[in-house]
Amino acid sequence: MTTVDTGARRRPRVPPFVRYLARRLAIAVGLLLGSTLVGFLLVQAVPGDPVAANLSDEALGDPQAVAAFEERWGLDEPLPVQYLTYLANLVQGDFGMSQHTGRPVLEDLLDHVPATLEIAVPAFVLSVLLGIAIGMFAALRHGKAADQAVRVGSLLGLSTPPFWMSLLVLYLFFFVLGLSPGGGRLSPEFSPPPAVTGLYPVDALLAGEPMVAWDAVQHAALPVLVLTLITTATLVRFVRSALLEVLRKDYITAAHAKGLPARTVRYRHLLRAGLVQIMTMAGLTFASMLAGTVLIESVFAWPGVGNYAYASASALDRPAILGVTVFVAAAYILINLVVDLLYGLADPRIRLS
Amino acid sequence: MSADPDTDELLAVENLAVRLPGPDGPVPVLEDVSLSVRRGEIVGIAGESGSGKSMTARTLLDLLPTGAEVSGTLRFDGAELDHRDRKAMHAVRGHGIAMVFQDPTAAMHPMLSVGRQLTEHMRVHLGLTRTQAKARAVELLEQVRLPDPEGALRSYPHQFSGGQLQRIAIASALAARPRLLIADEPTTALDVTVQAGILGVLDSLRSDFDLSVLFITHDLGVLASLASHTCVFQHGRVVESAPTADLLRSPEHPYTRALLAARTDPAEVP
Numbered sequence: 001m002t003t004v005d006t007g008a009r010r011r012p013r014v015p016p017f018v019r020y021l022a023r024r025l026a027i028a029v030g031l032l033l034g035s036t037l038v039g040f041l042l043v044q045a046v047p048g049d050p051v052a053a054n055l056s057d058e059a060l061g062d063p064q065a066v067a068a069f070e071e072r073w074g075l076d077e078p079l080p081v082q083y084l085t086y087l088a089n090l091v092q093g094d095f096g097m098s099q100h101t102g103r104p105v106l107e108d109l110l111d112h113v114p115a116t117l118e119i120a121v122p123a124f125v126l127s128v129l130l131g132i133a134i135g136m137f138a139a140l141r142h143g144k145a146a147d148q149a150v151r152v153g154s155l156l157g158l159s160t161p162p163f164w165m166s167l168l169v170l171y172l173f174f175f176v177l178g179l180s181p182g183g184g185r186l187s188p189e190f191s192p193p194p195a196v197t198g199l200y201p202v203d204a205l206l207a208g209e210p211m212v213a214w215d216a217v218q219h220a221a222l223p224v225l226v227l228t229l230i231t232t233a234t235l236v237r238f239v240r241s242a243l244l245e246v247l248r249k250d251y252i253t254a255a256h257a258k259g260l261p262a263r264t265v266r267y268r269h270l271l272r273a274g275l276v277q278i279m280t281m282a283g284l285t286f287a288s289m290l291a292g293t294v295l296i297e298s299v300f301a302w303p304g305v306g307n308y309a310y311a312s313a314s315a316l317d318r319p320a321i322l323g324v325t326v327f328v329a330a331a332y333i334l335i336n337l338v339v340d341l342l343y344g345l346a347d348p349r350i351r352l353s
Numbered sequence: 354m355s356a357d358p359d360t361d362e363l364l365a366v367e368n369l370a371v372r373l374p375g376p377d378g379p380v381p382v383l384e385d386v387s388l389s390v391r392r393g394e395i396v397g398i399a400g401e402s403g404s405g406k407s408m409t410a411r412t413l414l415d416l417l418p419t420g421a422e423v424s425g426t427l428r429f430d431g432a433e434l435d436h437r438d439r440k441a442m443h444a445v446r447g448h449g450i451a452m453v454f455q456d457p458t459a460a461m462h463p464m465l466s467v468g469r470q471l472t473e474h475m476r477v478h479l480g481l482t483r484t485q486a487k488a489r490a491v492e493l494l495e496q497v498r499l500p501d502p503e504g505a506l507r508s509y510p511h512q513f514s515g516g517q518l519q520r521i522a523i524a525s526a527l528a529a530r531p532r533l534l535i536a537d538e539p540t541t542a543l544d545v546t547v548q549a550g551i552l553g554v555l556d557s558l559r560s561d562f563d564l565s566v567l568f569i570t571h572d573l574g575v576l577a578s579l580a581s582h583t584c585v586f587q588h589g590r591v592v593e594s595a596p597t598a599d600l601l602r603s604p605e606h607p608y609t610r611a612l613l614a615a616r617t618d619p620a621e622v623p
């Protein structure tokens with residue numbers, strides 16, 4: 001084995017996979033920094049006076065309070081210095097105060113992000129499983145009636161506007177069937193459980209209140225359903241075409257030629273090869289779910305990131321807009337990093353060279 | 354070699370015709386193909402690119418694209434080879450008839466270790482344990498003269514050259530003890546010395562294990578010292594079929610003569 005021997009003779013001191021990860025990590029940090037800069041520059045375009053917007057009328061009348069505010073955010077300084085001040089505050093966890101809620105932006109995010117996670121995580125897990133199962137089912141029946149049915153179904157799911165689908169689902173399950181308790185995260189008779197994870201069903205169970213947990217699950221069910229339907233439709237199409245591409249490869253024919261059981265070829269050979277691409281797509285999908293799905297959240301009165309972003313934008317709330325932007329960028333970058341890590345673990349060509 | 358053709362025969366293909374689905378209806382790719390291989394015999398298939406050599410190989414193992422129409426008789430080891438009998442086909446694939454694909458790089462799964470790809474069908478067909486299968490894989494890699502077989506089992510396809518992969522592919526094809534090996538241009542991508550090595554390996558396997566080989570090539574000269582019988586393909590048909598020595602000495606079909614004349618190295622033609 002000439003190639004392997006050569007590798008052994010000039011063995012690099014750092015394993016290739018570690019170098020690969022270090023490079024990805026460096027890129028992630030750079031991207032994160034870049035996204036704060038872009039976000040910062042973009043909110044400069046938001047009309048309005050930040051001092052007037054952030055201080056109460058009472059504080060505005062007090063020159064000392066105004067000066068203190070300007071000093072804290074470096075508002076009397078040139079733009080580059082303002083950016084550096086923002087960055088310095090950011091790394092200390094200070095995102096500034098939200099104008100429309102009157103609370104620190106970080107606290108707002110810590111309230112809204114778990115709400116989004118509460119519907120995004122189950123919807124993500126469900127749609128990845130369904131997407132792979134249905135996409136593979138269709139790919140293995142390429143061109144047959146079942147494949148056509150899947151294609152039409154996923155196209156239908158994709159072309160239905162999320163807002164419209166949310167209304168339909170709400171109408172059906174709430175008004176017609178009476179199976180859903182309606183919008184929001186909890187029924188009014190319950191109060192939110194003490195925050196540990198911020199996820200109501202989990203926190204309620206931790207607090208020993210199964211009734212509250214069950215109520216929270218029932219409230220989450222419909223937004224999860226809509227999000228799952230839409231995401232599954234995207235993933236099915238992607239999985240199907242990724243697997244069709246793999247099915248054309250010689251190594252799949254070669255696996256059949258070896259007399260392996262169809263199941264082995266399907267899961268060990270076909271899915272294994274397609275998984276790398278599917279992971280990338282799944283990561284992007286999850287990131288977009290975390291960015292919040294404004295239209296779904298507003299129909300179900302779900303206090304997630306999307307609703308917060310919408311409210312912040314309507315109120316021209318600079319710190320909040322910037323806070324959401326930085327959070328969403330960080331989520332994308334982090335998920336990408338995880339995907340890169342899994343990518344390296346799954347593909348020996350990345351892991352070993 | 355026994356004189357009785359019936360007990361000696363391992364593979365018989367009679368009047369095979371294959372049509373593949375095309376944009377304007379079925380396209381014939383094989384017509385009236387007949388050939389046979391005896392136990393311990395190497396039979397050559399020669400012909401230009403696109404003449405249907407690989408399609409013949411794929412038809413035997415039922416690896417044609419969906420929608421292919423196949424007619425004719427296939428007999429393997431005394432029994433009819435029925436593609437609709439899925440259980441029987443699973444047993445034949447790899448165990449009865451094994452195949453070395455034309456492009457060794459494309460025929461190996463890029464994300465599965467060489468060890469796994471060499472042992473998985475052994476375990477299915479021969480019922481070996483993981484340890485037994487691994488030991489046999491090491492033996493096979495030694496047989497095809499790949500250095501450091503133990504290390505190779507832990508490696509992945511991208512860590513090998515084309516020639517090394519071709520040897521690994523041959524080892525993998527032999528893993529489940531097939532009686533017929535179909536080698537689809539196993540030496541085309543290799544340089545002359547490696548090519549000679551592989552041909553040597555195939556011939557010793559034939560004499561040591563009574564293995565039959567269907568050797569596909571577009572180069573008639575390679576068959577001279579290897580195959581006892583040769584079929585020449587053109588446009589999906591067998592245009593000439595004769596003992597290799599006769600065929601090379603006095604080719605009857607003009608296409609065979611053209612193929613011979615196209616050979617660049619006349620020294621290899623006896």
Ligand SMILES: Nc1ncnc2c1ncn2[C@@H]1O[C@H](COP(=O)(O)OP(=O)(O)OP(=O)(O)O)[C@@H](O)[C@H]1O
Pocket residue numbers: 373374375380382400401402403404405406407408409418455571
């Ligand atoms: N999937 C397919 N659908 C339709 N026609 C095909 C398909 N694959 C191959 N063919 C046609 O079948 C014929 C025989 O192809 P085959 O691969 O058997 O040639 P070959 O003799 O192996 O050539 P080469 O020496 O280039 O490998 C060719 O004319 C080719 O165009």
Ligand SMILES: [Mg+2]
Pocket residue numbers: 406407408455537
């Ligand atoms: Mg071919």
